[in-house]
Amino acid sequence: MQIRKTSEYILAYALWIASCAYGVLIGFWAVRGAGDAIVEFLTLGQLMGTPAQRFQVTFTRNAFDRFGVVILGVLAVLMVVFVEHAYRTGVDQGVLWRRVVLVTLIETAILFVSLAIQVALAGVMGLFTIWSILVPIGVLALVVGLSWVLTRLPEQATTNT
Amino acid sequence: MNRPLCGRWGRLVLPVLGVAACLLLLLQLKSPANLYDEGLVLVNAERIRGGEIPYRDFWTLYAPGYFYALAALFAVVKPTILAARWFDIVLRFGLVIAAYGLARPLAGRRAALIPAAFIAYWLATIRFYSYPAFPATGAILLAMLALARYLHDRRDRWLFGAGLALGLTALLRLDFGGYAAVGFAAAVTLDAWRVAAETGRGQRGERGRRGCFSGSFPASASGPLRQTARALALLAGGALLIAFPLYACLIAAAGPATVFDDLVRFPATVFRAVRYLPIPPLIPEFGRITGAQWNDWLRLYLPLAVYAAALGMAARWLLIRRLPTRDRRYHVAILCLALTGAGLGLVVKATSRYHELHARPTTICAAIVATALIAQIPARWRRSLPFKIGLGGAALLLFTGPYIVHFALLASLNFASPAGCYAELPRASCVPLGADQARVVEYIQAKTQPGEYVFFGNARHDRIFVNDLMVIFLAGRPSPTKYTELHPGLATTLSVQQEIVHELTEKNVQWVVTMRGWESREPNASAVSSGITHLDDFIRANYRADTTFGAYQVWRKR
Numbered sequence: 154m155q156i157r158k159t160s161e162y163i164l165a166y167a168l169w170i171a172s173c174a175y176g177v178l179i180g181f182w183a184v185r186g187a188g189d190a191i192v193e194f195l196t197l198g199q200l201m202g203t204p205a206q207r208f209q210v211t212f213t214r215n216a217f218d219r220f221g222v223v224i225l226g227v228l229a230v231l232m233v234v235f236v237e238h239a240y241r242t243g244v245d246q247g248v249l250w251r252r253v254v255l256v257t258l259i260e261t262a263i264l265f266v267s268l269a270i271q272v273a274l275a276g277v278m279g280l281f282t283i284w285s286i287l288v289p290i291g292v293l294a295l296v297v298g299l300s301w302v303l304t305r306l307p308e309q310a311t312t313n314t
Numbered sequence: 315m316n317r318p319l320c321g322r323w324g325r326l327v328l329p330v331l332g333v334a335a336c337l338l339l340l341l342q343l344k345s346p347a348n349l350y351d352e353g354l355v356l357v358n359a360e361r362i363r364g365g366e367i368p369y370r371d372f373w374t375l376y377a378p379g380y381f382y383a384l385a386a387l388f389a390v391v392k393p394t395i396l397a398a399r400w401f402d403i404v405l406r407f408g409l410v411i412a413a414y415g416l417a418r419p420l421a422g423r424r425a426a427l428i429p430a431a432f433i434a435y436w437l438a439t440i441r442f443y444s445y446p447a448f449p450a451t452g453a454i455l456l457a458m459l460a461l462a463r464y465l466h467d468r469r470d471r472w473l474f475g476a477g478l479a480l481g482l483t484a485l486l487r488l489d490f491g492g493y494a495a496v497g498f499a500a501a502v503t504l505d506a507w508r509v510a511a512e513t514g515r516g517q518r519g520e521r522g523r524r525g526c527f528s529g530s531f532p533a534s535a536s537g538p539l540r541q542t543a544r545a546l547a548l549l550a551g552g553a554l555l556i557a558f559p560l561y562a563c564l565i566a567a568a569g570p571a572t573v574f575d576d577l578v579r580f581p582a583t584v585f586r587a588v589r590y591l592p593i594p595p596l597i598p599e600f601g602r603i604t605g606a607q608w609n610d611w612l613r614l615y616l617p618l619a620v621y622a623a624a625l626g627m628a629a630r631w632l633l634i635r636r637l638p639t640r641d642r643r644y645h646v647a648i649l650c651l652a653l654t655g656a657g658l659g660l661v662v663k664a665t666s667r668y669h670e671l672h673a674r675p676t677t678i679c680a681a682i683v684a685t686a687l688i689a690q691i692p693a694r695w696r697r698s699l700p701f702k703i704g705l706g707g708a709a710l711l712l713f714t715g716p717y718i719v720h721f722a723l724l725a726s727l728n729f730a731s732p733a734g735c736y737a738e739l740p741r742a743s744c745v746p747l748g749a750d751q752a753r754v755v756e757y758i759q760a761k762t763q764p765g766e767y768v769f770f771g772n773a774r775h776d777r778i779f780v781n782d783l784m785v786i787f788l789a790g791r792p793s794p795t796k797y798t799e800l801h802p803g804l805a806t807t808l809s810v811q812q813e814i815v816h817e818l819t820e821k822n823v824q825w826v827v828t829m830r831g832w833e834s835r836e837p838n839a840s841a842v843s844s845g846i847t848h849l850d851d852f853i854r855a856n857y858r859a860d861t862t863f864g865a866y867q868v869w870r871k872r
Binding site for chain 1: 600601603604605608698699700703704707708710711714715716718719722723725
């Protein structure tokens with residue numbers, strides 16, 4: 154029993170590392186990309202404005218990007234702490250897999266929303282291919298699949314009597 | 315079937331969304347004035363207010379209803395762009411409410427909020443104020459609401475009411491009225507036939523129980539026919555009661571040939587030649603497709619897919635399973651059939667000049683039909699988490715892109731606050747104008763007397779895309795010619811140019827304003843010169859250049 158519990162903890166921490174790596178990747182690649190795309194759009198007016206405004210655009214975009222990285226870093230730390238707690242207590246309560254699926258579902262949903270924003274904004278600038286649609290649709294299918302798995306997993310641990 | 319919205323939140327959600335829709339619709343109240351589409355409606359309303367009669371005194375290819383409505387408004391309040399926009403926004407809000415009211419019996423209270431929200435979103439971002447297609451779409455939805463009530467309580471007055479709303483549609487847009495009439499006639503025919511057949515079966519069963527031979531029931535053949543004819547007569551009667559008097563008066567004033575030519579022949583033939591924009595191919599070139607082309611593709615083929623599904627559902631329930639006429643699903647099928655008929659007609663309309671603006675009415679119908687279809691999915695699946703996530707995600711990916719961009723561009727480029735004032739001309743009523751547009755109006759107003767004719771044309775009339783009609787409205791000077799709207803395929807012909815020249819000469823017009831720019835590069839006949847320079851030659855020979863404001867050239871009679 155003790156050996157089984159230990160192996161579950163090892164699995165939980167392995168999954169924690171994987172979930173955190175996946176989350177950090179999504180945060181610093183997709184969410185940052187979406188944020189940058191939004192800021193680029195919001196500063197389009199400045200690009201067409203006075204020379205002073207045009208001069209400021211680079212600094213504005215840079216500032217948003219740098220502050221964005223700091224904010225994402227803080228969120229990543231919170232995620233690491235939260236996921237560790239969720240997985241560790243998940244082992245205790247016997248709902249580890251449900252928690253893993255839930256965390257992966259949330260991360261993948263964030264990935265999907267970030268990609269959808271990027272597709273919308275990139276489409277206007279002509280940066281649009283079939284993959285612009287197929288990749289988000291694939292990610293959406295993954296989200297739907299994960300949500301289906303989540304509904305199949307028991308909310309409470311089943312006990313053998 | 316649908317769980318009611320819970321408690322206090324349930325009572326609050328609708329007013330909150332109503333206010334949100336209002337704010338959304340008002341967000342771009344002060345977007346820049348549209349020189350052509352918006353201008354032509356305002357100018358025609360003003361001409362009617364001045365006592366002129368459409369088709370006889372001025373040329374237009376549009377139905378007269380909206381012009382008269384706006385003329386009536388201008389009789390009460392000062393004729394300004396803003397007054398017309400407020401009126402339009404009220405009508406657009408009515409359209410949102412009608413969409414909610416229609417979707418509610420089809421899909422339930424909560425689900426009905428989704429198409430209403432999308433429609434509010436679409437109408438808030440499309441701009442093109444005073445465009446009669448949206449009130450006409452609203453009138454179609456009113457007809458649908460009346461039909462829904464008729465199916466519910468089977469009172470003739472609701473069918474007649476549906477006819478009245480169809481008549482209103484035809485007054486606002488003749489083509490919309492025609493398409494909707496076809497859809498409604500099909501649905502009402504099928505319904506009346508089924509009701510009569512059901513009643514006949516009931517009566518035969520009654521006679522059979524009394525010992526009569528059921529096959530010899532005499533009303534079995536004539537009953538459905540009579541019932542159908544009666545239902546169609548009620549529908550047509552209502553429509554004619556509203557539409558016929560005005561059209562009859564206009565035909566009497568302008569002559570049947572002129573009205574037919576302007577309202578039917580020209581839109582069906584010349585308009586298509588000079589305004590046609592290609593539709594996206596069914597299988598797009600994925601290697602070269604742009605974001606805008608992808609959205610165009612969705613706007614055309616997604617409604618078609620929705621209509622195909624609706625027809626399939628209607629055929630299954632009405633013809634194969636032959637659901638009883640009191641069944642709720644039977645009502646949904648009949649309503650979807652009517653709206654699909656109208657929506658398919660609007661697809662045909664949209665393909666005559668494929669553009670977001672012209673595709674929007676059919677997407678409004680499709681959004682309601684799609685919600686009704688989704689509501690028919692078994693609740694076990696529909697309420698599951700994967701379904702909700704999948705549907706919400708697909709909606710986010712497919713429908714929100716253009717609007718994310720729209721609002722991002724609005725925020726970064728040229729957002730004009732609804733409370734701001736961006737123009738000083740009285741008729742502009744703070745709506746932003748082009749700087750040259752405002753200056754030329756001020757100049758003309760300073761040089762001419764109220765009531766003095768001024769001709770506003772283009773720098774060249776052998777090749778026309780649009781002309782600035784807004785400047786005519788802003789200047790408030792009467793047009794000397796029947797052809798205020800210089801439409802390609804019409805004002806580029808010799809006969810019309812000769813007529814304009816004749817009118818300029820006859821009315822001794824002292825001032826002419828021409829506008830350079832807006833040359834068509836579209837893949838249609840508007841980009842091709844007709845080679846007719848009669849009007850241009852006349853202006854150059856009889857007027858001398860007075861002054862220039864950017865693209866506007868002011869000419870004074872020699």
